[in-house]
Amino acid sequence: MGERTGLGVVEIALLEALETSPFLRCDEALARVEERIGLAPGYAYEVLVDLARPWTMPVNLVQGQGNFGSRGNDPPANFRYTEARITRAGRAALAAERGEMAPLPIAIINGNTHRAGLRPPFRPHAVIDAVREAIKRPDVTDADLTGMVGLPYFLTGCTVTGDLTALAAGRPTELSLQAQVSISDDRRTVIIENIPPNISTDDTASIIASRASASRWANDHPGLHRIAHLPLADLRDETSDRSRPFGRIVCIPTPGTPPEQLREMLLDVTGVRTTMPVALARPLPALIRHWVQTNASEDLLASLAVLEHAIPSRSS
Amino acid sequence: MAAFPSAVLGAAVLAAEEVSFVLVGSAALWLRNEIADVADADAVIEPGEGNIHRLRGALAGIAIGPVPSVDSLSRGSVVPVVTAYGKVDCLVERGRRDWGRLRRGAGFLLVADVPVLVASSTDAWNLRRRYKERENG
Numbered sequence: 001m002g003e004r005t006g007l008g009v010v011e012i013a014l015l016e017a018l019e020t021s022p023f024l025r026c027d028e029a030l031a032r033v034e035e036r037i038g039l040a041p042g043y044a045y046e047v048l049v050d051l052a053r054p055w056t057m058p059v060n061l062v063q064g065q066g067n068f069g070s071r072g073n074d075p076p077a078n079f080r081y082t083e084a085r086i087t088r089a090g091r092a093a094l095a096a097e098r099g100e101m102a103p104l105p106i107a108i109i110n111g112n113t114h115r116a117g118l119r120p121p122f123r124p125h126a127v128i129d130a131v132r133e134a135i136k137r138p139d140v141t142d143a144d145l146t147g148m149v150g151l152p153y154f155l156t157g158c159t160v161t162g163d164l165t166a167l168a169a170g171r172p173t174e175l176s177l178q179a180q181v182s183i184s185d186d187r188r189t190v191i192i193e194n195i196p197p198n199i200s201t202d203d204t205a206s207i208i209a210s211r212a213s214a215s216r217w218a219n220d221h222p223g224l225h226r227i228a229h230l231p232l233a234d235l236r237d238e239t240s241d242r243s244r245p246f247g248r249i250v251c252i253p254t255p256g257t258p259p260e261q262l263r264e265m266l267l268d269v270t271g272v273r274t275t276m277p278v279a280l281a282r283p284l285p286a287l288i289r290h291w292v293q294t295n296a297s298e299d300l301l302a303s304l305a306v307l308e309h310a311i312p313s314r315s316s
Numbered sequence: 317m318a319a320f321p322s323a324v325l326g327a328a329v330l331a332a333e334e335v336s337f338v339l340v341g342s343a344a345l346w347l348r349n350e351i352a353d354v355a356d357a358d359a360v361i362e363p364g365e366g367n368i369h370r371l372r373g374a375l376a377g378i379a380i381g382p383v384p385s386v387d388s389l390s391r392g393s394v395v396p397v398v399t400a401y402g403k404v405d406c407l408v409e410r411g412r413r414d415w416g417r418l419r420r421g422a423g424f425l426l427v428a429d430v431p432v433l434v435a436s437s438t439d440a441w442n443l444r445r446r447y448k449e450r451e452n453g
Contacts, residue, residue: 174353206380210400215377217332223429224332228325228401270322270402 004096004295006107007061010047013037015061015094018086023065026079045079050114052084055155055197055246057110058124059311061090071156071195071239071247072202088310092303102298104307105131105291111152114197118279120152120167120175124311127288128304134292135300142168142285149284151175156246157194162278170286172279179204179247179272183259188252190262195247196274201239204271205249209235211269230265231257320427321346321354326378326401328427333374336362338415338422338433340407341447344440347425347432356403358443360418360435361389361411371406375399410443 007015010033017032018024026048030041050056052064055071066082069075076082086094089106096104105128111121130148133140146168151160152175162175177196184191192208195201212232218225231254238248253262266272280287292300320328323343330337341358345351361371368389376383378399384406389395393409410418421436435443 203380207400210378221332221430224328227428228329
């Protein structure tokens with residue numbers, strides 16, 4: 001792992017492979033990675049796809065062009081048919097790794113839950129603010145640093161709840177991730193959006209459809225049927241790669257079912273709500289302080305400013 | 317709204333489909349008011365061709381993705397299946413080894429209007445301890 005950004009060897013090799021070209025065919029980039037670190041293209045492509053998908057991590061290091069798969073179950077196209085280029089944030093990360101500028105806390109921001117790890121991602125600007133505060137005011141309290149960083153943040157926009165105290169203290173805990181479920185203005189549909197990142201939108205739609213399908217036991221067990229069966233007349237998956245990449249499933253209640261009732265039931269359905277185990281290597285304030293102290297001899301404020309300009313603004 | 321965690325509802329659906337099993341793990345301990353969080357449904361499956369066929373039929377109705385074959389449900393050890401109610405771990409080897417003993421200690425508890433056969437607290441905790449130890453190496 002790169003000590004100055006926390007990026008992995010493969011990620012760094014990929015950024016180096018992409019840095020000199022505008023958009024590079026992924027097979028060419030992967031050939032460069034193989035030449036550099038000996039990793040076969042199939043393995044490196046999995047990492048490249050993670051980097052290029054816009055919903056995976058808060059600081060996007062690579063921009064993809066072509067079919068990199070979907071939030072559903074669609075796989076990416078073969079690497080002969082996709083292209084990628086390094087982003088401004090990716091260039092900053094590479095410069096930090098090479099010592100051309102001070103280190104950047106990219107691994108703290110991006111986490112590794114997208115690769116089935118336990119470290120969750122956080123809001124980039126919140127982490128930058130907290131690091132800046134720890135530099136300027138070394139006596140800042142742990143509570144203030146934890147409060148500044150806040151709960152983990154996922155790009156799909158799902159609501160995150162959980163025991164921030166446990167997470168910030170470095171104890172393993174579990175996050176609850178909840179899609180947004182709203183009732184349309186005309187009250188004819190219940191709309192599910194911002195589906196959690198650890199389930200595909202196709203699977204969420206399949207689960208809802210399955211829970212709404214007829215059951216052989218419905219007449220024998222009306223009590224179970226009432227709480228397990230979703231009163232759904234129809235369902236449309238309107239997730240789209242371009243306009244609604246984070247998921248949109250439209251549910252039409254059966255005649256006579258108030259949309260509020262369907263909404264309440266959907267909030268408990270797996271896929272609309274998921275859980276995610278998380279843990280940090282050490283308490284969150286200690287992680288930030290350690291990072292600042294380790295790199296205290298360098299101009300961290302300047303590198304944070306570069307990163308801040310390389311990522312989307314706070315409001316977007 | 318739902319008073320039961322998803323995994324417990326999943327177990328109730330299997331019971332409603334007349335699959336014979338003893339519920340163990342976190343769902344069993346939740347139904348016995350001994351823990352607050354339920355991860356998945358762990359079901360010790362009664363051995364026997366008829367029951368395995370009923371299990372496969374029930375899973376086919378609620379599985380998201382591939383449904384295990386009758387063969388893997390008959391000969392496997394732990395067969396995990398992702399369903400509309402969360403993950404169901406079918407503990408078929410445990411059923412082959414321990415069905416009689418677990419069944420004797422188990423009792424029926426109602427989930428909505430479905431009686432679900434739930435392992436005794438002692439058996440549920442013992443099995444849970446054993447699986448956790450194995451997981452932790």
